[in-house]
Each structure stands twice: as structure tokens, then as C-alpha cells.
Amino acid sequence: MILAGLQDYLFLWQLWVILFYVFAWLIGGTYLMRWTLVHMTDLPRRKRTLGGSFRLNFFTTGSGLAALGIIALAFGVLAGRAESGKLTIALTGLVLSLPAMFGTAWAVGMVMLNLSGKGWLRVTAVATGGPLAFLVLLIAVAFVPSRSQRLASLYQDRCEQNLYGLRGALNRHSAMGPEAVTLEELVEKGQCGPELLRCPAKLERVPGYLYVPSPQAARDMGAIYKIRVCDCRGNHGRSRMVLYTDGRVLVVDEDRFAELLKLPENAKMAELVRAEE
Numbered sequence: 001m002i003l004a005g006l007q008d009y010l011f012l013w014q015l016w017v018i019l020f021y022v023f024a025w026l027i028g029g030t031y032l033m034r035w036t037l038v039h040m041t042d043l044p045r046r047k048r049t050l051g052g053s054f055r056l057n058f059f060t061t062g063s064g065l066a067a068l069g070i071i072a073l074a075f076g077v078l079a080g081r082a083e084s085g086k087l088t089i090a091l092t093g094l095v096l097s098l099p100a101m102f103g104t105a106w107a108v109g110m111v112m113l114n115l116s117g118k119g120w121l122r123v124t125a126v127a128t129g130g131p132l133a134f135l136v137l138l139i140a141v142a143f144v145p146s147r148s149q150r151l152a153s154l155y156q157d158r159c160e161q162n163l164y165g166l167r168g169a170l171n172r173h174s175a176m177g178p179e180a181v182t183l184e185e186l187v188e189k190g191q192c193g194p195e196l197l198r199c200p201a202k203l204e205r206v207p208g209y210l211y212v213p214s215p216q217a218a219r220d221m222g223a224i225y226k227i228r229v230c231d232c233r234g235n236h237g238r239s240r241m242v243l244y245t246d247g248r249v250l251v252v253d254e255d256r257f258a259e260l261l262k263l264p265e266n267a268k269m270a271e272l273v274r275a276e277e
Contacts, residue, residue, distance in 0.1 A: 014142040014143070017138060017141055017142040018138070018142065021134060021135075021138045024134060025057075025061065025131055025134065026054075026057075026058070028130075029057045029061055029127075029130055029131065030050065030053050030054040030057050031050075031053075032057075032126060032130055033053040033054075033056055033057040033123075033126065033127065034048060034049075034050055034053035036122065036123055036126045037052075037053060037056075037123065040119065040122045040123065040126075041119045041122070041123065042119070043113070047113065055112070056109065056112055056113065056123075056127075057127065059108050059109075059112060060105040060108050060109040060112070060123075060124070060127040061105060061127045061128070061130075061131050063104045063105060063108045064101040064102065064104050064105035064108075064127065064128050064131070065101065065131055065135075066104070067097070067100040067101050067103075067104040068097040068098070068100060068101035069097075071093055071096055071097040071100050072093050072094060072097045074093065075089055075090060075092060075093020075094075075096070075097075076090060076093060078093075079093070098132075101128055101132070102124060102128050105124050105127050105128050106120065106121075106124045109123060109124055109127065152201075152236065152237065154200075155199075155200045155201035155236065156201075156236055156239070156241065156251055158200040159199050159200055159201065159231065159235070159236070159241045160241060160249050160251075162195075162196050162198075162199065162200070162209075163209075163229060163241055163242075163243040163249045164249055165192055165196045166183065166186070166192065166196055166209070166229055166243065167228075167229075167243055167247055167249070168192075169186045169191035169192035169196065170186065170191075170228070170229075172191050173185070173186055173189060173191050179213040179214060180213065181213060182211065183197050183207050183209060183211045183229075184197070184207065194206075197209065199231055199232070199235040199236075199241075201235045201236055202232070202234070202235045205232060205235070207232075208231065208232055208235060209229050209230065209231060209232065210229065210230050210231075210232060210269065210272045210273065210276070211228070211229050212227065212228065212229075212268045212269045212272065214226065214228050214245045224244065224246055224248075225244065225260055225263055225265070225266070226244060226245040226246075226263075226265040226266060227242055227243070227244060227245075227260060227266050227269045228243045228244060228245045229242075229243040230242045230243065230257070230269065232276060233273070233276055236251070238253055238254050239251050239252065239253050239254070240252055240253075240254065240257050242257070242260075261273060
């Protein structure tokens, strides 16, 4: 499933992961750079101090990461706006960003230090290789899980639209006669398409919702927590989308849902839920 853009992967909890990455780069990268200068170059001691290593790491690695980010972001925006070939554009940006990072770090470092080509090549490899390794780890920890989180949110949004569609179909059906006995009856009578009976998160489950007929008289009694339609267990993890008889569609967690089932007006729904267990 293709998401709308980079913003779909951004969540507040990722900030702490990114801050840890920056801290690891500034502190760990400084000591790694100093070790590299000591063991892989013939620079005098005054150019291998911890402070000098910090500045060298900050400017070389920082400029390299900036170059990588600018190119990757630019191609990411192009991929998001393209009609086709999104993956090809994104991969092209990734391929181009890596030499751009290395070249930028090399150029900045050459300005800061007067090293032989072979010596500076080693330093540049460390200045870019370490952050790249941590960057891969950052993506794995911060952005791979965010895809699942985004998909879960997307499934809930689409499930909400399904329940609104079922609400309209049920109301149209009851306006012409008795309340539908099953959700499948809505499809048979042409009130909705079969896709509305499938929860987007569990398309293989048909129907993906539990339904209790609720005649107009019962809906007019003012029981604001009477459940008309809800997700089957596990469609959305520990949450369920619920259509109340007053027309509201809300997401509730399983604990709250269990409390709702204890209400007298939800006795029939409680039976259905126990049956699915």
C-alpha cells in the first residue's frame, strides 16, 4: 500500500530516537574520529586532540549527512508527486545521495586538514561509514515501526468510513420496512456493496463486523451507548470501531468495549462477542 508521503511516517515518539542518534554521533563519533586520526594518519599530536576531533567530526559528518538528506528529501518529494515510477525515483535518490555524502565529507575535511589522499580517504570512510551504519539503525528503529503505526491508523480511518456507509445502508433499509436481519441482507437488497462488509484491516474475514438489529423504536429510546455494529475481535489489535444506534462512530479500546457490553441494552451484542471467542 503506497502512503501519501514522508509526513505519514512522522510521529512524536520518534523525536527521542532521533535525539539519541544525534547524541551518539556527536559523542561516539568524536571518539571514533580521534581513534582514526591516531591510528590511521601521521598527523602531529596537536591535530589529534579531542576538541579537534569533535570539530572535524561535526563538520565533515554533518555536511555529509546534510548532503545526503537534501538529495534524498528532494527525490522523495519528486517521488511523492510523480504519477508513476515512485519507487524508481526514490531508489535513484538513495543511490545518488551516498556518493554525495562521501564527496561532501571528503571536500570539507580536505579544507580542514592537510592530509595525503590515502590518509584522508580512510578518515572520510570512517566519517561517513559510522553515521551511515547508525542511520540504517535509526531507520529500522524509528521509521520501520512507524509504517505499521500509519497503516493501523489508515485502516481505522477506512473502517470508520465503512461503518458510516453501513449506517446509511441500514437506515435506508429500515426506512422501507423492518430492520435488516443480517448485514448480508443489505448487499442482497442493493443497499450497499459487499466491500462495506469487510474491515480494511482484515479483508479475508467476511463479514468483518458484528451486527445487532435495532428497530427504530429502540433507537429512539435515547440509549447513547447501545451498539449497532462493531468490529470483530482482532481487526484493529486492542481496539474496536463501534457504530452506536444514535449514529456515532467511535474507536474504543477493548477494556472500554468490555464495559459497554455489560450494559443491558448491549446484551445481544455481548452474546455475539462471546460466540466469536
